[in-house]
Amino acid sequence: MLILNKNDIKKVFNMKDAIDAAKEALLIFSRGKSVVPLRTNIDIPKYEGQSLFMPAYVEGLNSVGIKIVSVFPENAKKGIPSVPAKMILLDGKTGDVICIMDGTFLTQLRTGATSGAATDILANKDSRQGALFGTGGQAPSQLEAMLTVRNLDVVKVFATNREKTQGFVEKMNNELKRFSTKIIAAESADDAVKDADIITTATTSKNPVFNGKLIKKGAHINAVGSYTPVMQELDEYTIQNADKIYMDSKDAVLSESGDFIIPIEKGLIDDSRINGELGEVISKKIEGRTFGDEITLYKTVGIAVMDVVTAYKIYEKALETKTGTFIDL
Template identity: 65%
Template sequence: MLILSKDDIKKVFTMKEAVAAVKEAFSIYSQGKSVVPLRVNIDVKKHEGQSLFMPGYVEDLDSIGIKIVSVFPKNIEKGKPSVPAQMLLLDGTTGEVCCIMDGTYLTQLRTGAASGAASDVLAIENAKVAALFGAGGQAICQLEAILAVRKIEKVKVYSRNARKLAEFVEKANLELKNYGALIVSAESPEEAVKDADIITVVTTAKKPVFPGNLVKKGAHINGVGSYTRDMQELDEYIVKEADKVFVDSKESVLAEAGDFIKPMEKGIIDASKIDGELGEAIFGKMKGRENDEEITLFKTVGIAVQDVVTAYKIYKKALEEGVGRVVEV
């Protein structure tokens, strides 16, 4: 069995490879070629924690996986991560666990790659300006994914936390300097959105973080952070007025994403507002962007097939390059 740390994954797998893996995952999912049961959530009341188990199976890759993500806020007091995560990958021909890898970084990588995949499929080809809302743990991978699929010249980052924003901008300019983009702080949501060709939102907000009526024609938006019914990053105006709306999983978004549930409860939109799943555009069942004036919107809540396909590709690369630690069990 192979053990892979975050550093091991970084050694063998690039963001561009992650974007390709997630495109494949979305295509597999939308063609009905995967098994993705509902995730199991175990409440650990004694320690004020939760453990979530997210399984998936991809027959074409002979691969099974389960990601275990726990949320234990009191871990901070013990000097441990409050959201530990691991990914277990199984050989689909034998059912044996063949790899355990860092699930926290895998999640950041595949979630960022989802926005990269959507931007590659839906954003205008000559996109030059990007906006990023959020400066938390997901932000750096979200930003790199955009830079990996378009030749962005300037990125405007906005966060309500001025200290985190300044630290993130400094870090991003250093870590992503090879992409050649200028990454700057935005003073306001309005400043961030102005002239942006690609807008990525990855926050924990329960109220919209930017005015949708300022989004310019031809822009593409990635809604990433909202994954519960009470979370809402995108205002109802932009959800209603977007020309094309794609999601990772229609079933999951309609069940979990406040960005869509809240305007639906108010009667502003209905389920037909969603044009389709991104995978359908990837494998050619549906058209994506059809002209440079359309405003396109992609909403993701995350699906287990992303983890399985990305983890499988990482595992294969690690084996080829002799990276990781082999243990006998």
């Protein structure tokens, strides 16, 4: 059995690799070439946490996997990850575990990558300004993915904690300096969104994080948070007025995300507002952006096929480069 930690993964797999894996995973999923049950979500109210169990089988890769990921916001006060996770990869031919890897970094990587894939497919090629809402564990990979697929002049970052935002901006300007993009702290949510060509939200907010009436024509939005029915990053105006809406999994989003569950329950929209899944755009079953002034929206809640495909690709590269630690059980 191969054990891969965060540093092992970073040695063999970069964001471009992850975006390619995300596109492959979304295509596999939308073509029905995988088995992906809805994830099991167990609330742990005593510690204000949740543990999620996300299994999937991908026949084409002969691979099975399950990611166990928890969300414990109070962990941040203890100096430990607030989203700890482990990914368990099995051989689809034998059912035996072949790899255990750092699921926290895998989650960050593949979630950033799915936004990167959506941005690459849906955002205008001449996009120059980005907006990022949130500075938590997801934020670095979301920012890196945005910069990997579009040559942006500036990205404005907004979060409720101004001091933390400034620290994040300084760190990202150093870590992502190879992109030559100016990363700055926005003065307000309005300041971040009003001229943005690409908007990414990666928060745990239960209330909309920006005013949808300020979104410019031609903008693309990646909605990453709101993975439970009570979370809501996007206001109802945005959901009602986006020109085209795509999802990683329509069933998963409509079962899990307050961004859509809340306005549907209010009778403001129905599922006819949704154009389809991003994998269907990749396969050319449906159209993506057709005009430059369209506002496109991609909503992801995360599906286990992305974990399995990305983990399998990492595992392959680790074997090729003899990276990681083998153990016998």
